[in-house]
Amino acid sequence: MMNEPLIALSGVERVFQLGDSEVHALHQLDLRIDSGEYVAVMGPSGSGKSTLLNLLGLLDRPNAGTYRLEGRDVTTLSPEEQARVRSERIGFVFQSFHLVPRLTAAENIALPMVLAGTAPSERRKRVDQALKDYGLTNRAGHRPNELSGGQRQRVAIARATIMQPAVILADEPTGNLDRATGEEVMRLLEELNGKGVTLIVVTHDAALGARAQRQLRMEDGELRQDSRQCAPRT
Amino acid sequence: MRAPDLIRFARDAAAGNPLRTVLLVLAMSIGVASVVVLTALGDGARRYVVNEFSSLGTNLVIVLPGKSQTGGFNPGNAITNTPRDLTIDDAQALLRASAVRRVAPLAVGTSEISVGGKLREVMVAGTTAQYIDVRRLPLAQGRFLAEGDWRRGASEAVIGAKIRDELFGANPALGQLVRIGDRRFRIIGIMASTGQGLGMNTDELVLVPVSLAQAMFNSNTLFRVLVEANSRESIELAKSQATAILKARHEGEEDVTVITQDAVLATFDRLLGTLTLAVAGIAAISLAVAGILVMNVMLVSVTQRTSEIGLLKALGATGGTIRTAFLTEAAMLSLAGAVLGFLLGHAGAAIIRQLYPVYPAYPPDWAAIAGLGTALVTGILFGVLPARRAARLDPVESLAKR
Structure with a gap:
């Protein structure tokens, strides 16, 4: 188990049918990501980085190849079992936040626990802690449209971490934010990584990607570059 | 979830x-x-x-003179096809049936009622003291027709609420003498208003002893005999007993129709x-x-x-x-x-x-x-x-x- 990587993709193919032509969004992809890594996935649009993220998040299935998450082959799981893995092991942070507009900040944060059927008392405890951690306590009762962009993304991050996942998948988490707010959001995500959560960020912002210890550069569905920098962790 | x-x-x-x-x-x-x-x-x-x-009364069996269906040949029919009268004696005989609790004969006709120069046409129903119990009718004032010999009757009348209003208005009606047809009657009771009713509306009815009504209309036959069975379960028994009694009394000819309210209902x-x-x-x-x-x-x-x-x-x-x-x-x-x-x-x-x-x-x-x-x-x-x-x-x- 110690040597088992968190994520292991081998020979993964993802082909989309566009009219008559087949588009290879991912082509013969092999990838290992260890627990606690901070990985940036970069590349031009259409390079397959979002497809890779969806695949890692079990929102999509590969046409070929295997995906082992924590040593378990998850490609053959039933949709219900995959949903369970998503619920317990994976947290998503989206570019457009994806908060439910009719729910308050606290309710949005609690949503994964509601879906998982966590007891209300436990939910309240964890949401209160999350609100405190992300400085949202006085915003708990506000709906997303009453929150600033930064606050919204903080709610989204709180929601992504509330189930204490092993990996956080962030798709352009700062794409809809200004520089200062984006910086703050990245700092929050990196703090989580500091606590041992594996962080995978998809971005086309080179400056953002450079912050990660490991950069994956994708092009035409293939991994072109896999570079590590051994920057000391703070 | x-x-x-x-x-x-x-x-x-x-x-x-x-x-x-x-x-x-x-x-x-x-x-x-x-x-x-x-x-x-x-x-x-x-x-x-x-x-x-239901307002006709409960557990009711109704006897009508005449038979709607003819069953087979009967020597009686050969001589005359006029149905026998349904008489007061017939009605009284029904009281002997074990399943019967009460019997009320009914003779009906129209006549005129007049008092103090006011005159109107009314429906007159001749019956006996049992009628009010059989029909479960409420009385507003006074008393109902007296018990006694069905073949005699005192010159007493019970009038409906509407007739009281029309003839007497606000004046007391009890004890007053009225003329019905060519006879004088004393008003001894007033029926409570019951509103609409199928068939006869008691609000516009004058009730007199059955013998006097028959004399008034110069007729021996009854319009109906209302029979109340002992219980709901004995309705059918009362019906067959009544049919048997009347058949025996009419020389073996079944010339009456007996219907139960339940069947109609x-x-x-x-x-x-x-x-x-x-x-x-x-x-x-x-x-x-x-x-x-x-x-x-x-x-x-x-x-x-x-x-x-x-x-x-x-x-x-x-x-x-x-x-x-x-x-x-x-x-x-x-x-x-x-x-x-x-x-x-x-x-x-x-x-x-x-x-x-x-x-x-x-x-x-x-x-x-x-x-x-x-x-x-x-x-x-x-x-x-x-x-x-x-x-x-x-x-x-x-x-x-x-």
Whole structure:
């Protein structure tokens, strides 16, 4: 188990049918990501980085190849079992936040626990802690449209971490934010990584990607570059 | 997902789009309300008729002179085909039957009643003291005809409430002498007003001893003999005993018709019950229409909330959870509509009762329950398709939508 990587993709193919032509969004992809890594996935649009993220998040299935998450082959799981893995092991942070507009900040944060059927008392405890951690306590009762962009993304991050996942998948988490707010959001995500959560960020912002210890550069569905920098962790 | 969370989630989703929710609840409520009101009308008609028949008295067996069907050849018919009179003695003889509690003969004719220069035409019914008990009629003032020999009678009369009003107005009527036909009667009692009644309306009736009525109309025959059986169970026995007694008294010829109130009632009951069902069926069509509307609205809702569904999947919701959430929402909206429609329907029925007090427009229990049940079932049934569609959405595509 110690040597088992968190994520292991081998020979993964993802082909989309566009009219008559087949588009290879991912082509013969092999990838290992260890627990606690901070990985940036970069590349031009259409390079397959979002497809890779969806695949890692079990929102999509590969046409070929295997995906082992924590040593378990998850490609053959039933949709219900995959949903369970998503619920317990994976947290998503989206570019457009994806908060439910009719729910308050606290309710949005609690949503994964509601879906998982966590007891209300436990939910309240964890949401209160999350609100405190992300400085949202006085915003708990506000709906997303009453929150600033930064606050919204903080709610989204709180929601992504509330189930204490092993990996956080962030798709352009700062794409809809200004520089200062984006910086703050990245700092929050990196703090989580500091606590041992594996962080995978998809971005086309080179400056953002450079912050990660490991950069994956994708092009035409293939991994072109896999570079590590051994920057000391703070 | 826990049940309370599911319900809260569905409620919030419904509240998130008030116009959609209101329209849907309204459609469903109209469907249920129409079922409730229409069945109230149908069942009201049934009750009205049944009540009117019941007001004739309970456990009643009615003897009519003459036979509507002729069964076989009878020597009596060869000589004369005039049916025998149904006499007071015949009526009295019926008292010997074990299943019979009371007997009231009835001789009916029209005559004129006059007092103090006022004169009007009235229906005169000759009967005996038992009549008021057999028919379960209430007396407003005084007493009813005295017990005694059926073949004699004192010159006493009991008048209906309307006749009292017309002849005496505000003046006391009890003890007054009136002229009916060519005889003088003393008024000893006044019937309480009972409103409408099928057949004879006691409000406009003058009741006198049967022997005097027969003398007045110069007739030996009775119009009816009202027989009260001991109990509901002995009605049939009373009927056969009465037939046997009269057959024996009429030299073996069955020349009377004996009907039971139950038979008449049952026929009307069945007839109007079927009518109510038919009307309920028509009303149920509007429920089906409401169900299709539920489906339509829920489908639109699924399309509008595609990105939310994608998000829920990303957050770990299974297809089953999403399906249940949408079904719960459809069921809740249907239930709300059904309850609202139920109340509206009852309000409508209450208004009808206010406008027509004699008409007992109460929706039957089965209709209310069936209306609520159908609303729920259609709501959920038509909610299945949208819920399945929601559950099957591809999360990647759904998330990409904004």
